[in-house]
Amino acid sequence: MSETKKIAVIPGDGIGPEVVAEAEKVLRRAEELYGYSFETEHALFGGIAIDEKGTPLPQETLEVCKSADAVLLGAVGGPKWDNNSKELRPETGLLGIRKELGLFSNLRPAVVFDCLKEASTLKPEVLEGTDLMVVRELTGGIYFGEKFRRESEHGEEAVDTCAYNVTEIERIVRQAFEIAQGRRKKLASVDKANVLETSRLWRETVNRIAPDYPDVELEHVLVDNCAMQLLRRPASFDVIVTENMFGDILSDEAAMLTGSIGMLASASLGEGSFGLYEPVHGSAPDIAGQGLANPIATILSLALMFRTTFGYAEAADAIEVAVAKVLDEGHRTADIAVDKSKALSTSQMGDLIVAAIQKA
Ligand SMILES: NC(=O)C1=CN([C@@H]2O[C@H](COP(=O)(O)OP(=O)(O)OC[C@H]3O[C@@H](n4cnc5c(N)ncnc54)[C@H](O)[C@@H]3O)[C@@H](O)[C@H]2O)C=CC1
Numbered sequence: 001m002s003e004t005k006k007i008a009v010i011p012g013d014g015i016g017p018e019v020v021a022e023a024e025k026v027l028r029r030a031e032e033l034y035g036y037s038f039e040t041e042h043a044l045f046g047g048i049a050i051d052e053k054g055t056p057l058p059q060e061t062l063e064v065c066k067s068a069d070a071v072l073l074g075a076v077g078g079p080k081w082d083n084n085s086k087e088l089r090p091e092t093g094l095l096g097i098r099k100e101l102g103l104f105s106n107l108r109p110a111v112v113f114d115c116l117k118e119a120s121t122l123k124p125e126v127l128e129g130t131d132l133m134v135v136r137e138l139t140g141g142i143y144f145g146e147k148f149r150r151e152s153e154h155g156e157e158a159v160d161t162c163a164y165n166v167t168e169i170e171r172i173v174r175q176a177f178e179i180a181q182g183r184r185k186k187l188a189s190v191d192k193a194n195v196l197e198t199s200r201l202w203r204e205t206v207n208r209i210a211p212d213y214p215d216v217e218l219e220h221v222l223v224d225n226c227a228m229q230l231l232r233r234p235a236s237f238d239v240i241v242t243e244n245m246f247g248d249i250l251s252d253e254a255a256m257l258t259g260s261i262g263m264l265a266s267a268s269l270g271e272g273s274f275g276l277y278e279p280v281h282g283s284a285p286d287i288a289g290q291g292l293a294n295p296i297a298t299i300l301s302l303a304l305m306f307r308t309t310f311g312y313a314e315a316a317d318a319i320e321v322a323v324a325k326v327l328d329e330g331h332r333t334a335d336i337a338v339d340k341s342k343a344l345s346t347s348q349m350g351d352l353i354v355a356a357i358q359k360a
């Protein structure tokens with residue numbers, strides 16, 4: 001029996017609890033197969049925490065996370081809270097938890113499974129070989145800048161500010177260079193340096209530290225061009241590093257290369273091994289409570305947790321192999337099904353993946 005690892009489980013809102021329940025089944029299967037020991041503690045977060053505790057990020061939830069080795073998160077938000085004040089928005093809790101836990105780096109791998117090329121909006125020959133990683137800065141930029149309203153001569157005006165300091169840029173860019181060194185040694189740094197001052201500092205910083213990574217081929221791509229090139233030549237990208245908002249948007253776009261946002265996992269990391277793992281998607285209020293959600297993004301996020309925080313590479317590989325096997329056999333949830341009438345429910349997909357996990 002290995003050392004007990006503590007995982008904070010925060011299902012959240014909408015489809016969050018549905019997809020997290022499937023990842024927890026995978027967790028239990030990994031315990032059985034590999035002799036791991038996991039202690040899970042559930043905590044309230046997001047809209048449900050607003051309803052029950054009056055705040056999106058209760059102090060006790062933060063403490064559960066801080067005392068854990070890793071966090072598994074579903075998603076937060078939904079129309080019920082859309083008209084809330086800024087402090088009482090589930091999304092404010094999401095930004096808060098990332099900042100409080102020091103999670104400045106968000107890794108979003110987009111891998112195209114061969115058998116899912118049919119589910120993508122792109123032609124199979126364009127997708128061939130697509131395997132990229134978006135490295136998104138997660139605790140700076142416009143999402144965290146000062147925001148306010150004021151009166152102007154043209155009526156009410158809203159202001160969002162975007163700021164980045166060189167330390168914030170350097171730590172994420174160095175991490176991206178290191179990730180590229182462990183992959184195909186190509187790094188695309190995405191900015192809007194023709195217009196934004198924050199992007200000019202970003203590009204200067206990238207160029208200053210690039211000589212420390214002579215084995216990595218670097219290109220600078222303006223974000224609007226990158227949005228286009230992701231659809232035109234996705235396979236040419238290896239690692240993409242970018243600021244918070246650009247990374248948020250580009251990774252949702254990258255999801256469509258894989259067939260669905262329900263396929264995209266993510267890891268949010270800081271300096272140490274601690275990490276928060278969550279699907280890239282949101283709470284999908286349009287399909288919540290109907291058993292339609294694809295649990296694969298959350299299950300693959302658990303695999304990332306195993307590999308990155310716990311060093312359980314064998315189990316992480318086994319989960320990824322099981323997902324590929326189930327997809328190869330033709331099983332699909334509605335978001336990736338060509339024939340929607342044959343689509344599986346969230347729990348049917350979870351059960352098939354659990355059953356397919358095998359020790360190598
Ligand atoms: N990390 C988080 O907790 C995030 C939360 N949100 C919040 O989620 C709420 C909904 O946001 P949206 O813009 O609609 O984005 P969304 O990602 O929740 O949904 C976008 C579309 O993708 C579909 N989709 C998402 N996940 C899916 C899955 N696992 N399986 C099948 N289909 C899936 C949805 O049905 C919807 O049509 C908002 O309150 C937003 O603020 C949005 C993004 C991230």
Ligand SMILES: CC(C)CC(=O)C(=O)O
Pocket residue numbers: 091094095143248280
């Ligand atoms: C609150 C938002 C920044 C959430 C989101 O869209 C994301 O992190 O992907």
Ligand SMILES: [Mg+2]
Pocket residue numbers: 248249252280
């Ligand atoms: Mg997003």
